[in-house]
Amino acid sequence: MNRFVITGARVFDGENSLGVVDVEVADGRIASVGGSRPAGVDLVDGSGATLLPGLIDAHTHTDAESLRQALTFGVTTEFDMLSMPEQMIPLRRRAATSNDLADVRSPSIGLTPAGGHPHQLRKGEGDPQWPTANRPEEVAAFVEGRIAEGADYLKVLVEDGQLFGSDALPRLSPELVEATVRESHRRGKMVLAHAMTVETVEQVVDAGVDGLTHLFADRPHTAELIEKIAAANTFVIPTLTVLASITGEPVGRQLAEDWRVYPKLTPEWRENLSGMMATSSREKFGYALETLRALKEAGVDLLVGTDAAHLGAPGMAHGASLHGELKLLTQAGFTPTEALRAATSVPAQRFGLTDRGRIRPGLRADLLMSTGDPTVSIGDTLSIRHVWRNGTYCAAAAINASKPEA
């Protein structure tokens, strides 16, 4: 079947740089790394390029077209963080076997009070009524309902909406978060929490959630809270991309103007990426950067995520924004290698996906080849030469392989 050897490329295996070694792919899997070259097999020239594991975006809200777009940017897996099950569960099944889409995992809907966040942002999306739970005794049924739908993990939202420019919305109580953690862990599922203030992050970490889907940014962090997160081994998906949009930093616009980005986006997505929400004050982006540095210093696992959603959530675009997030992380003090780990091996490990996130024999051949060396210059990730998903070549990824004439 489909068998080839990538030669001459530097290899970043998800953790470390291996130097220039051959990587053999057979039947959708990595067959060998640095092994002897079999006779008569097709060769792919990787001279001047770096081969990386397919990238993982650990915070999106997605659909089929978004997964298709993500793949053209070398994002081979997305972790959706809230979608309608009617649309998401069939898509998850389809994406598992469609090599022209990024793969996807999802919590289905999340637990939020009736009328709570993000209902105010989803007006006009035609969502059906979502189930919720108002008392701890109702939480087991909520958790079982999501698992029965096919949820991979559970999500809770503890948010009064003010960072998003809303008046105070009903907010999920700590008792309901605790009950969700208890009922989910009992059934072998993780719980991820949307909480964006010092006060609510304290609550959800005390309740035992596994991960935070954003950095908190309402005010400067406290040393105690950083220690609490580190001691609990809670992981954090910083989503600087959406925080930049919320606080009016023009990060998306710069990305939309990059010649390696705009040919892959429709005019609608280009416009979406160029926009911003600007619903909160700019100093909060500074708080988020300081918090991120403190979390990293404390050894907390940090996972690359963008919050790329649907058209109408400005400042983000599936696939493209992941490269922007990598760059933001290096501006916040990550080395390029640390940023790349946060988009490959770390998210795979924290979400229990043992078949991806690294270039290692036996794992999925989800691969990105970029010209240059992103372990030295992170911006090189966008100089995409080739993308494979499950060993299948993505022709649409090579659309901008050379710079257009000025």
Ligand SMILES: [Zn+2]
């Ligand atoms: Zn989100």
